[in-house]
Amino acid sequence: MNIGIQTWGSEGDVRPFLALAAGLRAAGHDVTLAVTHVTNKDYTDLGASFGVPVRQVGRLGADLPKLAGEALANRSNILGQVDLILRDLFAPAAQDMLSEAKRLCRENELVIGHFLVHPLKTAAELSGRPHVSVFLAPLIPSAHFPPPGVPRLGRTMNTLLWKTGGFVMNRMFLAWINGMRRAEGLPPYSSAMREAFMSPRLNLVASSPSLFPSPPDWGDTIQQCGPFCLPELAGILPMPEPLGRFIKTGPPPVYMTIGSMSIGDPDFDDTVRILAEAAQLAQCRAIIQTEGQVTGAGQEHPDILFIDRAE
Known part of the structure; x- marks a missing residue:
């Protein structure tokens, strides 16, 4: 099968997807990985060492990561941090990411993306291509655990806190996500988490079930598969x-x-x-x-x- 994978972020957002691409290739699939790195790091050589073609997508201004880092150091609210990161380090590359997402959908039978890469889901919807979303931590709402940074206060409060967080996320993200969708002739989303970030088909949570047992209310479309780790005997570049x-x-x-x-x-x-x-x-x-x-x-x-x- 031809599979396209797209991710955005820093080292911890790229290497797991390279590991996934390498694993799928070892299983006999043809895989292409598209990467937008917040410091413009080039993964072409590392990907080639695993036999995975890597496309570098978009290029952020050289000073943006440093300026965003300085601003992040003064913010303690996690949603405020995410808002700043997406505004300063995601939005400038969003159109390039959408163009690449459309290309991946044209060339492949299945596309897989970092949950924040909503342009890929938009492109998949436009093309009718199956889309899988990947979460690198258990960030999908459940009555059985609270949002990050919040104490456990029982199922009722957990549900309320997730709903409150979802409302805040909608206020922060939906306007610019839906702006892209309107430009592509698609109807707006009403929920950032459920519609923009999650897939209706399959959501992979790449975290350890030993450390975090999957809650019973996640359903069949959410599967915790363990972390994606690069193979140990390949992809080794010369040591300094x-x-x-x-x-x-x-x-x-x-x-x-x-x-x-x-x-x-x-x-x-x-x-x-x-x-x-x-x-x-x-x-x-x-x-x-x-x-x-x-x-x-x-x-x-x-x-x-x-x-x-x-x-």
């Missing part, structure tokens, strides 16, 4: 020489990172210092992912290596 040397010269190190949350964080120097001090207190060797010049604790410690990134 300093990293290889550090790994070989002592006991296995601890890898420390907060991923893309570091982008534009005005306090990230303090975070790096805390990680370095923690490694020294624990008396362990550490590889700390950071960007830019490192100053202060651990700067020249023989058991600490600072890197900007490694595949």
